[in-house]
Amino acid sequence: MDISDAQNAFAHYSDVASAQFNKMPGSAIILRYIRSSYQNDPIRSAVELFLFLFAVVYLARPSYSTKKGVKQGLRREEIDDLIEDWSPEPLVAPETEQEKAENEKRPVIVGPTGPKSRIQTAGGSRLVTNLASYNFYNFNANETLKEKAIATLRKYGVGPCGPPGFYGTQDCHIATEQEIARHLGTPACIVYAQAFSTISSVIPAFSKRGDIIVADKAINYAIRKGLQISRSTVFWYEHNDMNDLERVLLKVMRDQAKKPLTRRFIVSEGLFENVGDVVDLPKLIELKLRYKFRLILDETWSYGVLGATGRGVTEAQNVDSNEVDMLIGSLAGPINAGGGFCAGSPEVVEHQRIMAAAYTFSAALPAMLATTASETIKLLQNQPELGEKLQDNIDTMWSQFDPKNFPKQQWVVCRSAKQNPIMLYVLKEDLITKYNISVTDQELIMQEIVDEAVKKDVLVTRLKKMPPTLGASSREQEWQAQPALKICMTSGLTKKEVENTGTTIRRCIHAVMERRKFKSSASAVSSIFSRKAIIVSAKAEEPKTETSVQPAELKQEAVKSKGHWKGVRWATDV
Numbered sequence: 264m265d266i267s268d269a270q271n272a273f274a275h276y277s278d279v280a281s282a283q284f285n286k287m288p289g290s291a292i293i294l295r296y297i298r299s300s301y302q303n304d305p306i307r308s309a310v311e312l313f314l315f316l317f318a319v320v321y322l323a324r325p326s327y328s329t330k331k332g333v334k335q336g337l338r339r340e341e342i343d344d345l346i347e348d349w350s351p352e353p354l355v356a357p358e359t360e361q362e363k364a365e366n367e368k369r370p371v372i373v374g375p376t377g378p379k380s381r382i383q384t385a386g387g388s389r390l391v392t393n394l395a396s397y398n399f400y401n402f403n404a405n406e407t408l409k410e411k412a413i414a415t416l417r418k419y420g421v422g423p424c425g426p427p428g429f430y431g432t433q434d435c436h437i438a439t440e441q442e443i444a445r446h447l448g449t450p451a452c453i454v455y456a457q458a459f460s461t462i463s464s465v466i467p468a469f470s471k472r473g474d475i476i477v478a479d480k481a482i483n484y485a486i487r488k489g490l491q492i493s494r495s496t497v498f499w500y501e502h503n504d505m506n507d508l509e510r511v512l513l514k515v516m517r518d519q520a521k522k523p524l525t526r527r528f529i530v531s532e533g534l535f536e537n538v539g540d541v542v543d544l545p546k547l548i549e550l551k552l553r554y555k556f557r558l559i560l561d562e563t564w565s566y567g568v569l570g571a572t573g574r575g576v577t578e579a580q581n582v583d584s585n586e587v588d589m590l591i592g593s594l595a596g597p598i599n600a601g602g603g604f605c606a607g608s609p610e611v612v613e614h615q616r617i618m619a620a621a622y623t624f625s626a627a628l629p630a631m632l633a634t635t636a637s638e639t640i641k642l643l644q645n646q647p648e649l650g651e652k653l654q655d656n657i658d659t660m661w662s663q664f665d666p667k668n669f670p671k672q673q674w675v676v677c678r679s680a681k682q683n684p685i686m687l688y689v690l691k692e693d694l695i696t697k698y699n700i701s702v703t704d705q706e707l708i709m710q711e712i713v714d715e716a717v718k719k720d721v722l723v724t725r726l727k728k729m730p731p732t733l734g735a736s737s738r739e740q741e742w743q744a745q746p747a748l749k750i751c752m753t754s755g756l757t758k759k760e761v762e763n764t765g766t767t768i769r770r771c772i773h774a775v776m777e778r779r780k781f782k783s784s785a786s787a788v789s790s791i792f793s794r795k796a797i798i799v800s801a802k803a804e805e806p807k808t809e810t811s812v813q814p815a816e817l818k819q820e821a822v823k824s825k826g827h828w829k830g831v832r833w834a835t836d837v
Contacts, residue, residue, distance in 0.1 A: 365710065370717060377403050378755035382722060391717065392764050394750050395724040399568065399684045400649050401755030402599035402639060411638050412631040419630035428616065431627030439633040443592075443604050446640050447574055448584045451612040453619075454604050456628045458593040460621035461603030462561050463489035465591055466530065468618040469557075469611075470495045475519065475527040477511050477556065479503065480742040483536040484729040486561055490530070502538060502742070505546045512554040527556045533576035534565035537726065537744035539679025539687040541569070544580045548587070557588040567597030569682055573643035573650065579682065594628075600636035602628040652754040656761050657684055660752055663765025664688070672769055674776050675748065687726060687747040688772075705746035708775060712748055715771040721764055724749045748772075 284290050300308050337345075358366070370382040372393075378401060380393040402408055415435065425431035436454055444452040455461040466489035470476055474495040478486070481502040490497050498515060501507040508529070519525070529551050531542050544560075551558045562575040570578030575592065577584040584590060590606040605615060615622055643649060661681060664672055675688040690705055700708075709725040716723050726747040750768065752761075 361707075368714065370722065375403060377401065378753050378760075380722065382717075384717065389720060391720045391722040392756070392760065393722045394752065394764065395722045396753075397596035397685075397751060398599070398753055398755070399597050399653055399751070400599070400643075401753055402642075404755065405599075405642075408599065408635055408638055412635050415631040415634045421631075422629040423627040425626060426624060427622060427627045433627070433630055433633075435630045435633045435637075436627060439628075439637045440604070442637045442640055444606055446572070446644065447577070447590060447606050449590065449606040449608075450585075451609045452604055452606040453612045453615050453622065454594070454602055454628055454633065455619075455621050456602050456625045457621060458563065458595045458601070458603040459485050460625070461593070461605060462486050462559075462563070462591045463492060464619040464621035465589060465605050465615065466490060466528075466559065467493040467620070468615050469559075469589075470526060470528055474525045475515055476530055477508065477515065477528070478530040479532065479535075479542075481535050481538050481744070482530065482532055483561070483563070485563075486530060486532070495528075499742075503535070503540060503542060505543055505550065508547075509550055512550060512556065516554060528559055529556045530559045531561070532564070533560055533562040534569065534680070534683060536564055536685075539677075539683050539685060541565070541579070541680045541682070542576060544576050544582050544587075548582065558586075559589045559591065560587045561591045563591065563593040563603070564596070564683075564685065566592035567639075567643060568684060571647055571650065573597070573640075594632070594636040598636050598639045600639060601632040602636070649754060653684060653752065654682065655758065656754060656756060657681065657686070657752050659758055659761040660686060660750065660765050663762065663769060669769065671773070674772050678747075684752040686750040686752065688750065689745050689747045702743070702746065708779065709746050709748050711775045711779070712768075712771050715775055716768055719767045719771060721767050721771075723768065724751075 297308065300311070368385060370384045370391075373381045373383050373388065376393060376396050376398060378393055378398075379390060380396075381388060381390050419433060419435065423431040423433060427436070440452040440454050443454070444450065455464070462485050466476075466486070470493045472494040474493070475498070476490060476493070476495045477498045477500060478490060479502055480499050498511050500511045512529075515527070529547065531547060533544070534541055542560075547558065550556075560576070565579075566575040567573040569575050572578065574584070575590075576582070577587065577590075584606070585608075588607060589611055592604050592606070594600045594602045594604060605612070617623065658681070661677065662668055664675065664677060666672055674690065674694065676691050677686050677688050679685060679687045690700060690708070694700065695705070706725075706728075713723055713725055726744055726749050728743065748768075756764070
């Protein structure tokens with residue numbers, strides 16, 4: 264083919280392409296635009312052509328490389344070396360020497376629990392006065408409840424063996440939900456199989472990432488787990504301080520004014536597990552209505568305890584239960600059964616049947632626990648003398664630590680509400696400040712008192728710290744409960760027995776404090792946990808006077824041990 268043939272072929276294909284292009288809709292407009300553009304500005308036409316070709320190439324090119332890179336794998340020897348060097352993280356932290364010694368001495372209850380229980384210790388078996396259980400009304404000895412539980416067991420079996428949504432719900436569960444709703448005066452109620460999982464499932468069922476939660480700093484461990492699971496934005500206010508709560512609510516309202524609308528909740532306990540005092544519910548409801556928040560109230564320790572018929576804080580403070588959006592309570596402890604519940608509107612309850620993890624994925628509550636809870640609630644309503652007897656014993660124990668009655672009782676003070684059967688005794692603030700008693704020392708002192716009381720045939724316990732919530736910020740972990748002696752009162756003891764027990768505990772406290780002479784943990788020669796000599800630096804001498812200066816290492820320890828209670832620092836600067 265010569266040059267003329269090539270020119271003819273090119274002209275032919277150009278004519279064909281031009282004819283086909285002219286058949287396209289809008290081709291005349293494009294040609295007219297190109298002619299006018301070329302005549303006026305040829306350079307512009309060239310630039311536009313370049314950009315058009317660039318766009319075609321860019322869009323036609325794949326977004327990933329079609330050439331597979333060569334992967335260099337590890338040799339067998341390298342893999343074996345990595346496996347040999349790898350050591351897994353332990354599932355739990357190893358026990359400290361204190362924990363090991365405490366576990367070795369921990370008493371074990373042999374047989375049924377009650378006001379008088381038999382325990383097994385390293386020193387043998389003995390009968391003790393049991394003030395370490397939540398058997399407030401001595402329902403463990405109630406024969407009617409036992410007979411009802413046995414009859415239910417024979418009819419329904421041990422457990423439903425299935426979640427409530429999959430054949431796990433039985434008629435006794437529905438009856439228990441209705442009984443609780445009637446007792447509280449709410450439209451509906453839902454029953455969970457585990458008390459701990461109730462509040463930790465209710466919160467994430469309603470509050471998600473991006474939602475706002477304003478919580479009391481002193482809330483218990485189960486609530487903190489619920490806050491963590493929800494991944495919501497959490498703001499904290501000082502414990503039971505309604506003025507500080509209002510400050511936080513105002514700040515949230517200002518910060519969120521121009522942001523998308525989110526769900527907003529206030530979370531508090533009715534009767535605080537770690538402090539022992541009662542929430543100011545009327546003021547709390549006033550603030551939640553004023554600032555348009557929903558209220559989640561955990562009555563784990565107040566339901567069955569506060570109020571004339573055990574309806575909790577709402578009854579004790581004369582508040583309509585329907586003013587609380589979600590009322591959470593426990594059927595264990597005071598109710599003497601098991602599981603938990605959430606009471607509220609029908610919409611709140613039905614939402615949980617689908618969205619609450621502990622309800623959806625856990626086996627339903629055993630039938631005998633459901634019927635026991637129903638019968639216990641009926642007893643509280645029909646026999647108000649149960650609460651009166653318990654309150655009399657609480658008042659008697661209070662009088663045993665009243666400085667007016669016993670002036671030499673100068674070591675501890677009860678910070679629980681006077682209606683609370685769980686009495687938390689902490690070291691007095693002036694003693695902590697005067698002798699710089701660290702948090703660790705306070706824990707040791709309380710454990711010594713517990714062990715001393717066991718020797719005197721009285722079983723009490725102490726308030727223990729829960730492990731810090733994984734993933735929680737240092738701000739969220741800032742508040743720590745003050746170490747306390749925990750005395751759980753029961754109506755199963757006579758007034759004389761309570762007086763004798765109070766005298767014994769008071770003498771045990773005095774003996775421990777006199778023996779320690781307010782030594783710090785670094786300067787103590789021995790401790791109740793290890794019972795072994797602790798070698799310390801010769802510089803760490805015990806304080807001789809009130810103005811003694813601690814060594815630098817003790818100062819650092821005291822600073823690290825700082826915490827809060829009631830929003831106030833209780834370890835002074837050193």
